Amino acid sequence: MRNITLSTCGLVDRIYDLLDLSLQLTLTVLLRAPNDEIRQQIMSIAKKYDMDSPLRCCHEYAGKTGRRVTFEYTLIKGVNDRANNARQLAQKLSGMLCHVNLIPVNNVDEIDNSASLNQDIINFKNVLKINGINATIRRTLGADINASYGQLRRQKNRNI
Numbered sequence: 001m002r003n004i005t006l007s008t009c010g011l012v013d014r015i016y017d018l019l020d021l022s023l024q025l026t027l028t029v030l031l032r033a034p035n036d037e038i039r040q041q042i043m044s045i046a047k048k049y050d051m052d053s054p055l056r057c058c059h060e061y062a063g064k065t066g067r068r069v070t071f072e073y074t075l076i077k078g079v080n081d082r083a084n085n086a087r088q089l090a091q092k093l094s095g096m097l098c099h100v101n102l103i104p105v106n107n108v109d110e111i112d113n114s115a116s117l118n119q120d121i122i123n124f125k126n127v128l129k130i131n132g133i134n135a136t137i138r139r140t141l142g143a144d145i146n147a148s149y150g151q152l153r154r155q156k157n158r159n160i
Contacts, residue, residue, distance in 0.1 A: 001025050007072070009045045010054035019061050027061055028070040029054055031100075033080050034088035042079065055092060062097040069098045075124065076105045081116040086124045090131030100128060100135040 007028040008014065018027065031051075033039035039046040058069045073089070075081040093100070102125055104115045116124075121137055128135040 002067075005070075009043065010049055011045070012049050012053045012057055015054060015057045015061065019057065019064060022065065024065060024067060026067060026070060027058065028072060028101075029058055030074075031071045031089075032074050034085045034092060038080050038085070042076070051092070055096075058098070059096050067097075069096065071098060071100045072103060073100050074103045074105050075116040075121055077114045077116045077120070079113070081120045081124055083123055083127050086127035087131065090128050090133045093133050094131070098133070100133055101138050102135055103138045 001024045005026040005028050006018065007030070009030045015027070015029075030043070031039075031054075032042055033046075033051070036046065036051050039051050058071075061067070062069050071093070073080075089100070102121060104121055105113050107114055125135045125137055
């Protein structure tokens with residue numbers, strides 16, 4: 001069970017259901033932003049659940065299970081990748097048994113987001129570390145064939 005990871009965008013009711021089961025699996029939550037304003041721009045689920053709601057139940061999950069919660073944070077150039085964003089995120093996660101996976105967004109033709117600069121990603125990680133939050137930078141694979149994080153989608157056949 002400890003080798004199983006359940007990933008969610010932050011469905012609070014379902015996380016509480018999971019908490020009631022007292023399982024020893026790893027919970028991963030896609031956070032993508034340090035505050036509600038940015039999160040609502042890039043995640044539709046944020047219109048239903050404010051950012052503090054999944055964070056509260058994740059804190060409870062870590063406390064009850066003793067398992068570290070992982071947060072996936074996709075870095076988008078100029079949107080959520082600045083030092084002040086990292087400080088906000090660190091403040092939100094302070095005191096929680098957690099880890100942050102920093103994921104550089106992949107360029108997607110249909111969406112006007114671009115990857116953060118390498119130095120901005122490193123700076124973001126360092127700000128988290130200085131504030132006591134463990135973080136790693138995930139390497140990206142598959143971008144050359146549109147099969148990397150954030151790129152999996154249905155593509156129209158342009159030859160028809």
